[in-house]
Amino acid sequence: MTFAFPVLSVCLKRGLAAGLLAVSINAMAQDATYLSARDAVKNGQLGKVEQLYPQLKQHELAPYVESWMLKPQLTSDSPEIRAFLKKYEGERPAELLRADWIRAQAKQGNWTLVAQQGVLMLQPEPDVQCYALQPRVNNGDSAAKDQANVLWTTGVDSPDACQGLFDALWANGALKASDGWARARRQVAMNKLNQARQTLSVMRVNVNDAAGGLDAVLSRPVIYLERMGTPNDDTQKELATLALVRMARNEPGSAVSALKRYGSGLDKAQQEYVWGIIGWQLGIQQSPEALDAVKKSGTVLLPDDAMAWRIRVALRAQDWSLVRKDIEAMPEPMINSPEWVYWLGRSFKAQGRDSAAEDQFKKIAGQPNFYGVLATEELGGRAKLPTQAAPATAEEIRQVERQPGIRRALAMYRLDLRPEGVKEWSWALRGMNDRQLLAAAEIAQRNQIIDRSISAADRTKEEHNYKLRFPTPHADKIMTHSDRQNLDKAWVYGLMRQESRFVTNAKSNVGAAGLMQVMPATGKWVANKIGVKLGPGDLHDPDTNVMLGTTYMRLVLESLDNHPVLASAAYNAGPGRARKWRDVKPLEGAVYAETIPFSETRDYVKKVMSNAVFYQTLMTGNSPSLKVMLGTIAPKSAKTDSAPELP
Known part of the structure; x- marks a missing residue:
């Protein structure tokens, strides 16, 4: 009898292990079945999906399989679809099926159902939003008209589905000819030529004339202007403006000459608009002529990118009066963006208006971003970590783990369906409070999904965990190679x-590829330089990737004055570009960063440098000065411009 309990314990352990193994094997089989069903949908084999569904009823992703089986019913007012939407209300599978149902019903002209379902969409795609608004506009819904007007005045690349909505706006008298020309100007400025054609078709105006009309304006603007000479009427004025905008977008230098030659027949606002597009494009080219063009553009409303470059040109010229004037001319919400809040504060400070400058800096001080940190320093402080939130409790984690959206996202990651997992995860985080977000971040961390852990931790409003926002995985490899x-x-x-x-x-x-996103050609070049042989897949090996990435960082840093701002820009866009983007005079590091021509690189450099501030604070307990880190960018010189080029 004395040996019964140990024997029983061993038997229980073996039985438990066998049971867990069986569960694991069954889960793997279900995962494989789900992937088969997913492939079947892509191949249009809905019958196969129905055959596989009984094996997937308990799978986390079963709602998606159920929605696939309902696709044949999208063209009808299906009770089964309504039941599905009710069952999964507020969840992503329901949102996606409802969107497809709206699309199908809109194409059939069932606008009553479209209107009913459209108001239930939580985050509609642009085409679905347009379909949903169209019947409401036709029924005289003023709120729908206001929403549609926003799409018209702010949109550039609207989907074809929006054409019916815009036709409805025009038919209901909610649009004027001037609204159409303004939208077309914006679209041509953004090189959206087909969209500009669609806009003008909504207006029902005759865009043909003896000079070749709209076709010539968009394809041969110089020839159109030569044939036209002086505009004869308002339509020709608008067409001439479009032609000059078209030239300004692609050949700003030639547009300057053309505007001087043909612009006298245009209204002042039309001339200023063309000068604004010229200034934008010359600013991107960092041409010394950009400042004159920007000044001639006045404060006319331009596309967002053009308005931003009006300020960037003034920043590089250190014309603080112009910086202030152009920021103050910005519409909301653009003027409230951290970068323009900060630079307006700097313009006040440069003009001796210290109190106004402080008021601006206080608006964004303390925000954990590039300009929030700089504003804090302008007020005499340093970036600091907020009080560490209490760790998520076991119960909080269990509650979040039970949420269907979280379970679906984790299942997608388990199946290596990362893009779908990212969308499901982001959907699941909607409406979470800080405690739930911290629990979600911890769950992602435990599942080694670091990027989703960061995305959850980044969203907290009051309770924060900066160790989750700024994690330090692979520390052994990264510390070793950084020291080396x-x-x-x-x-x-x-x-x-x-x-x-x-x-x-x-x-x-x-x-x-990999942790440090090393390009294959760059990885091969660095490997050859340090005598390492790369095999297939080595770029995704964390240790190899970090070794190559940090070696390249060192080489780039040494080639660019040991300046981290230049080196960060170079890591993203190449050393040649980082070198080219300097000025003929010394430039404040923050101004250099803000005036980088590539939007991706500009955003990248600002985030890398502000990230470094918070990592330094977490690692050492001391917050460095971002302004000191940004320093001053040395001017261009023949010696540095002729430095050996790195890949």
Whole structure:
């Protein structure tokens, strides 16, 4: 009898292990079945999906399988679809099926159902939003008209589904000819030529004339202007403006000459608009002629990018009066963006208006971003970590783990369906409070989904955990290689966080791979330089990737004055570009960063540098000065411009 309990214990353990193994095997089988069903949907084999569904009723992703089986009913007012939407109300599978139902019903002209279901959409895609608004506009709904007007006045690349909505606005008298020309100007300025054609078709205006009309304006603007000479009427004025905008977008230097020659027949606002587009494009080229064009554009309303470049040109020229004037001319919500709040404050400070400057800096001080940190420093402080939130409790974690959206997202990651997992995860985070977000971040961390952990931790409003926002995975590898290359570890982590969010198998659309997003050609070049042989797949090996990435960081840093701002820009866009973007005079690091021509690189550099501040604070307990880190960018010189080019 004395040996019964140990024997029983061993039997229980073996039985439990066998049971867990059986559960694991069954889960793997269900995962494989789900992937088969997913492939069947892509191939139009809905009959196969129905055959597989009984095996998937208990799977986390069963709602998606159920929605696939309902696709044949999208063209009818289906009770089964209504039941599905009610069952999964507020969840992503219901949102996606409802969107497809609206699309199908809109194409059939069942606008009553479209209107009923449209108001239930939580985050509609642009085409669904337009379909949903169209019947309401036709029924005289003033709120719908207001929403549609926003799409008209702010949109550039609206989907074809919006054409019916815009036709309804025009038919209901909610649009004027001037609204159409303004939208067409914006679209031509953004090189959206087909969309400009659609806009003008809504207006029902005759865009043909003896000079070739709209076709010539968009394809041969110089010839159109030569044939036209002086505009004869308002339509020709608008067409001439479009032709000049078309030229300004692609050949700003030639547009200057054309505007001087043909612009006298245009209204002042039309001339200023063309000068604004010229200033934008010359600003991107960092031409010394950009400042004159910007000044001639006045404060006319331009596309967002053009208005931003009006300020960037003034910043590089250190014309603080112009900086202030152009920011104050911005519409909301643009004027409230952290960058323009900060630079308006700097313009006040440069003009001796210290009290006004302080008021501006206070609006964004304390925000955990590039300009929030700089504003804090302008007020005499340093970025600091907020009080650490209490860790998520076991019960809080269990509650969030039970949420269907979280379970579906984790299942998608388990199946290596990362893009779908990202969308499901983001949907699941909607409406979560801080405690739930921290629990979600902890769940993602435990599942080694670091990028989703960061995305959850980044959303908290009052209770924060900066160790989850700025994690330090792969510390042994990163610390070792950073020390070996004598690199600032906070900077390396800040760059890596922006590059890959610590996804080891991350691959960009241009082929950059791994934690540090090393391009294959760059990886091969660095490997050859240090005598390392790369094998297939080595770029995704964390240790190899970090070794190559940090080595390249060191080489780039040494080639660019040992300046981290230049080196960060170079890591993203190439050393040649980073070197080219300097000025003929010394430039404040923050101004250099804000006036980088590539929007991706501009955003990248600002985030890398602000990331580095918080990593340094977390690692050492001391907050460095971002302004000191940004320093001053040395001017261009023949010596530095002729430096050996790195890949």
